[in-house]
Amino acid sequence: MIGASGxxxxxxxxxxxxxxxxxxxxxxPYEGGPDLVPKGHPDAIxxxxxxxxxAGAPVPDALLEIWQADRTGDVxxxxxxxxxxxxxxxxxxxxxxxxxxxxxxxTVMPGAPFIAMTVFARGLMNRLFTRVYxxxxxxxxxxxxxxxxxETLVAEKDAGGLRFDVTLQGDRETVFITYPGHS
Amino acid sequence: xxxxxxxxxxxxxxxxxxxxxxRASSDAAATTQxxxxxxxxxxxxxxxxxxxxxxxxxxxxxxxxxxxxxxSPYQADPEAVELFAPVFGPQDVDPLEADLTxxxxxxxxxxxxxxxGRVTDGDGKPVANQLVExxxxxxxxxxxxxxxxxxxxxxxxxxxxxRCLTGPDGTYRFTTIKPGPYPxxxxxxxxxxAHIHFxxxxxxxxxxxxxxxxxxxxxxxxxxxxxxxxxxxxxRDRLVATYDHDVTLPEVATGYRWDIVLTGGxxxxxxxx
Ligand SMILES: [Fe+2]
Numbered sequence: 486m487i488g489a490s491g492x493x494x495x496x497x498x499x500x501x502x503x504x505x506x507x508x509x510x511x512x513x514p515y516e517g518g519p520d521l522v523p524k525g526h527p528d529a530i531x532x533x534x535x536x537x538x539x540a541g542a543p544v545p546d547a548l549l550e551i552w553q554a555d556r557t558g559d560v561x562x563x564x565x566x567x568x569x570x571x572x573x574x575x576x577x578x579x580x581x582x583x584x585x586x587x588x589x590x591x592t593v594m595p596g597a598p599f600i601a602m603t604v605f606a607r608g609l610m611n612r613l614f615t616r617v618y619x620x621x622x623x624x625x626x627x628x629x630x631x632x633x634x635x636e637t638l639v640a641e642k643d644a645g646g647l648r649f650d651v652t653l654q655g656d657r658e659t660v661f662i663t664y665p666g667h668s
Numbered sequence: 669x670x671x672x673x674x675x676x677x678x679x680x681x682x683x684x685x686x687x688x689x690x691r692a693s694s695d696a697a698a699t700t701q702x703x704x705x706x707x708x709x710x711x712x713x714x715x716x717x718x719x720x721x722x723x724x725x726x727x728x729x730x731x732x733x734x735x736x737x738x739x740s741p742y743q744a745d746p747e748a749v750e751l752f753a754p755v756f757g758p759q760d761v762d763p764l765e766a767d768l769t770x771x772x773x774x775x776x777x778x779x780x781x782x783x784x785g786r787v788t789d790g791d792g793k794p795v796a797n798q799l800v801e802x803x804x805x806x807x808x809x810x811x812x813x814x815x816x817x818x819x820x821x822x823x824x825x826x827x828x829x830x831r832c833l834t835g836p837d838g839t840y841r842f843t844t845i846k847p848g849p850y851p852x853x854x855x856x857x858x859x860x861x862a863h864i865h866f867x868x869x870x871x872x873x874x875x876x877x878x879x880x881x882x883x884x885x886x887x888x889x890x891x892x893x894x895x896x897x898x899x900x901x902x903x904r905d906r907l908v909a910t911y912d913h914d915v916t917l918p919e920v921a922t923g924y925r926w927d928i929v930l931t932g933g934x935x936x937x938x939x940x941x
Contacts, residue, residue: 497929499790500906501721501898502882504729506865508813512803512829513867523733539734552749552873560749564757567799576756601749603876610722610730610897612878616744626744653735661741664750664874666790666932667721 490607494498502611507546509605510581514548517569518523519580521551521592528556530646532587532600532617536582539654550579551590551617558596594646598622599638604651604661613661617649634660699855701891704728708896719900728893730854735809740838745810746934750873756799758831762916765834768802768844776826780921782879783909786838789870790932794838801867802842804828809848809862843921849888863890868928875930882908883924 505513522529531663532551536544553576554560580588592600599616620637627635636640636661640647652659707728724736744750769776787795793895805828808820814828815893826845834840847862863880870876882895889895898904906929915923 497788497790497792498903498906499720499931500877500879500928501903502877503865503907504732505878506880506894507739507815508811509803509804509865509878511811511813511816511827512865513801524883535683539738542734544735550876552754554749558748560752562752562755565759566754566756566757567760570759574753583775595722597748601838602874603873606727606735608735610724610732610736611730612872612876613737613741614876624747626742630742637679643754652737658737658739660739661737662744663741664733664744664746664931664934666934667874 503510504607504610505548505605505612507607509548510546514581518567519578519588519590520569521553521576521578521590522574523571524571524591526591526593527595529591531589532592532593532640532647532648532649533587533640533645534648535586536588536604536606536651537586537653537657541655543582543584544606544653545582545584545603546607547582547588547651548579549582549588549605550577551600552577552602552604553592553600554595554597556593556596570592592621592653598624598627602651604653606653609653613653614663615651615659615661617647619647630660683797699730701855701857704855704858704893708893712896712899715899718902719898720903722897723899725924726893728854729897730941733896746872746874751890751934753798753869753871753873753875755797756869757797758833761831761833762834765830766840766842767939768804768828768830768842769824771827772823776823776845778823778826778848780843781845781846782841782862782917782921782923783914783925783926784839784841784915785909785925785927785931786849787834787840787844787868787870787928788838789875789930792897793871793873793933794834794865795868795930796834796837796838797834797871798869798871799867800832800834800840802830802844804844805846805847805850806863807845807861809850811850816850820848820850846883849886854893859891861886866928868930870930870933872933874934877930878905879928881926884908884911 536547604613640649810820907927909924912925
């Protein structure tokens with residue numbers, strides 16, 4: 486709530502967010518959205534998981550976006566995420582959950598501790614931000630979390646790459662992140 | 669739950685299924701607008717100061733009940749990728765995608781409108797060359813989406829999806845059709861005010877947002893739990909476009925202006941702190 490403190494007021498008040506609603510499915514997802522690299526790429530890994538609600542039920546109408554560094558840790562500054570050309574790594578992807586709440590990205594292991602993630606869903610009033618930490622990664626933010634919450638941000642290594650579940654509510658609730666100036 | 673109601677389905681073959689689905693669905697189907705209105709008013713009364721975003725925990729929108737986090741978020745200083753945004757360019761978006769009235773052989777039915785405005789960050793800096801995506805119902809209030817079963821006509825000449833890149837000063841501009849209000853199944857006789865969904869990127873990952881733009885003077889504002897989930901009236905007013913005669917094109921389209929302010933950028937944030 487820095488904006489309310491008086492000293493750091495933005496010039497203008499932010500436009501509020503709203504739920505993505507039930508009908509984004511024919512507008513936002515697109516062919517190739519989940520594939521930051523082609524599935525056959527020699528460095529390709531799969532980042533996948535399930536989105537769950539407070540009753541442990543899968544959320545079939547969620548949309549996830551990821552944004553990440555390349556394998557060397559550089560932040561990509563290249564265009565071309567909507568029309569994938571098959572060789573440019575742009576660092577950004579978008580995936581819908583399927584009818585059992587599963588999502589799947591094809592990407593590379595970043596040369597950085599985490600992949601940034603945004604979560605949207607019908608019934609979720611505003612987007613949520615989180616981080617997908619690589620197994621074994623540590624940074625001051627992750628270490629500042631209570632251990633039982635910390636593990637919700639750490640992906641699990643599996644045969645194809647990384648598994649990361651998003652739990653919107655409840656005991657296993659994922660740690661969601663705000664940034665200074667957000668309220 | 670949030671599938672649209674179909675009250676005029678008597679002649680449709682699947683009416684039995686739909687009716688049972690309504691009966692089987694929870695209290696939502698039996699809740700009246702007056703009851704939802706009382707919940708909205710009770711929550712509004714809990715506001716003690718300025719709020720700039722919707723409440724995540726907002727039970728009048730029934731689908732939010734199991735989908736809002738109950739634990740406090742943790743504040744992080746944005747790092748590395750979070751201080752940058754994905755880049756989109758001309759290879760991603762064709763300029764023609766900003767005109768939703770020319771995507772088919774014929775012209776869509778409805779009131780043709782121009783919607784334009786600027787995307788800036790909280791410090792007033794334009795967000796240039798960035799992707800804006802929109803989607804909306806047609807003039808009869810129907811989406812071209814298989815889950816939308818509202819018995820209003822589809823328009824073979826209207827898809828309702830558009831994209832553009834902002835200009836150097838942050839300006840976006842779409843030509844489209846004014847969407848109709850539509851019913852949904854949050855409660856009995858629930859209707860959404862007419863709106864256009866907007867998806868926006870900033871110059872940092874932290875500024876990513878999805879929202880909805882409304883039209884001035886909509887009589888459904890007070891009744892809609894999604895609009896009212898922004899409990900501060902000053903904040904929800906910021907989602908309402910302004911009619912602007914300078915945007916109106918003679919004999920072509922009426923014009924609306926809607927400026928979008930993203931949360932402040934953090935690279936500039938630390939400089940100004
Ligand atoms: Fe909508």
